Amino acid sequence: MLLTKKNVLAVKRFMIFAVFLQAFLLMQSKDATANMGESMINPLLKVGLWSRAETVQNITDQNIFQYMNGAGEVYLGYRFDYLDVYKYKGAGLPEILVEIYWMKSSDDAFGLLSMDWGGEPVIFNESLDSQPSPAIAPASRALYGAGLLRIWSENVYVRILVEHETAESKKVVLSLGKAITRNRIVTPQPKLLNLLSSYVNPGWKLRSDRIAYFRSYLVLNTIYFLSFKNILKLNLSTEAVFAPYERTTDQKDNRRVQFLLIKYETAAQAQSALASFCRTYLEENNKKTVSGMMVDTPLFYQIEEGWVGFRLTGRYLSLVLNSQEKSEGLLILNQIQSNIPKMEIDDGN
Amino acid sequence: MGTEEKVITRRDFVRGAVYTTLGTSVIGVPWQDGLSKTNSSLVTIVRNQNAMNSSRYVDIKTVEMMLKQTLLQFTGQRSTKDAWRSLIKSNDIVGLVPTEHLNPTHDEVVEAVTKSLRSAGISKRQIKEVQGWSGDPKNCSALIALPALKAHQQTGIGTVLKNYIMFSGNPERYHKSGSSRLGEIWNLPSVKGKTKLVLVDALYPLCDKGPQPDPRYKWAYHGLIAGSDPVAVETVGVKIIMEKRKALRGEDWPLSPPPVCVEAADRIHGLGTSKMANIRIKKSGWTQDSLV
Secondary structure (H helix, E strand, O other): OOOOHHHHHHHHHHHHHHHHHHHHHHHHHHHHHHHHHHHOOOOOOEEOOEEEOOOOEEEOOOOHHHHHHHHHHHHHOOOEEEEEEEEEEOOOOOOEEEEEEEEOOHHHHHHHHHOOOOOEEOOOOHHHHOOOOOOOOOOOOEEEEOOEEEEEEOOEEEEEEEOOOOHHHHHHHHHHHHHHHOOOOOOOOOHHHHHOOOEEOOOEEEOHHHOEEEOOHHHHHHHOOOEOOOOOOOOOOOEEEEEEEEEOOOOOOOOEEEEEEEEOOOHHHHHHHHHHHHHHHOHHHHHHHHHHOOOOOOEEEEEOOEEEEEEEEOOEEEEEEEEOOHHHHHHHHHOOOOHHHHHHHHOOO | OOOOOOOOEHHHHHHOOHHHHHHHHHOOOOOOOOOOOOOOEEEEEEEOOOOEOOOOOEOHHHHHHHHHHHHHHHHOOOOHHHHHHHHOOOOOOEEEEEOOOOOOOOHHHHHHHHHHHHHOOOOHHHEEEOOOOOOOHHHOOEEEEEOEEEEEOOOEEOOOHHHHHHHHOOHHHHOHHHHHHHHHHOOOOOOOOOEEEEEEEEEEEEOOOOOOOOHHHEOOOOEEEEEOOHHHHHHHHHHHHHHHHHHHHOOOOOOOOOOHHHHHHHHOOOOOOOOHHHEEEEEEEOOOOOOO
């Protein structure tokens, strides 16, 4: 080609066009990649004798109550994003329901699984599914029982349900679970759990199968009813763990202490929550409580079910809800104190 | 401080002080001693282990037999026709109110009731299903509540009293602390006095995690529970669920949150009795693990 002025201009224009085209294509591929994590869960169209329609039913916070009535409160009590619903059918076979709950974080998906640790642990990938030890809550990421498989996988909580369980349907349910979790990242349990101790000496052991991680007072009420109102000022920015401790020294001693640990966004929020709790739950002691309340000093009060105690450490509020002896409650309450400063440093506070 | 609404907490339940608090604060009606009915209420439980097979498919013939037994036991009549006639007038428009969604009433139970009504001379035109957003009891002169027995994560129990929640037009008002108001729905003009029979589908109840189905907590009870006192029937249902939960865990496992609606329906809304001492339970059929 002759390097005329006209030709040079054309080449320049072509090169500018090529640069823009390349940039455009790069942006498109980034968009695809950004969505790829979500769209990569595409449950099998056909498995065994069952198959599903290609379309998915999408549920958001706007229509979750139409889909599941009051049960929606549980999911909204965690940071729910949306739900994908798939239904598998086969001639003469019971329907298999697959629900994939997309949550804002892995912690929220974990929380949903933690509401109930019952069932047979299922391991889909030996090397991937192991939990970095020591794990405070059970290490299971998938639990199966009576036709229901529940899975925590990154920021996704999955329910796969067949109401009329058979050997064949169980195989299919587990296959679906395995396929859904393939290639997903293994995330750790919420950091807040690291503040707990499996054993508090002398003589107390954590009931790890009853640990629950949550953000909502409605979820707390399904585990341990405190009040119909949100007296601890829980919300989607808070994190809480409910952890019962039991005696280890004597099998006949069935004493239990219910321990509740809450992390608020700020120390001021934690103080406000404690004031609310004292005003409503300890109202007869309220004047004494408010005036006596110092940061990081445990306080105990005797009520109908035993002793209630609390300790406020920065933005962490720890509560013992019913211990038979004040000293036992204090022992449980103090367990986390040395761990909080380290966790705050780790969090950059 | 004096004008602030009193917040109900766990301690109120432990102290037995809930209903005083409820009556004067949450509901706004002064609690009155004596609203609670003191006459005993009859609740029947009919069970048949052939009601479902091992795969939990329901046998309609068995359910029809159980329904017949229920009607005769409850009314004391000698035939189902006479039993229905003692409950329903020949020109009644009968609204059937099953649980539609999430652990629904078995179709076979609804079918058996419909067939039984037809055999008693109630025409097809006179029988309507009135549950859900499109259901309206306004045009019915008689209602038959047909809920399925289940626990509920927001209200403790989600069976009889909650069965009419859609008739309120505002179901959200009756969840969480509002569940204590569920009884008021039964006193709405479109509903009050119309319920002739409460028949609970207890073939395959759910004792935890309701309303979402969770087969780990469902079990084959193979029963129908019936009565005309909705609170008494609910109380018996709660008892069965609590006993099953205790059996599963090997220790007391209370419903959480507590089903405050039951005693509120008794002591505040005057709908019936929630005291087991005032409930006569007539059981028949299969006796294994009856739980009451």
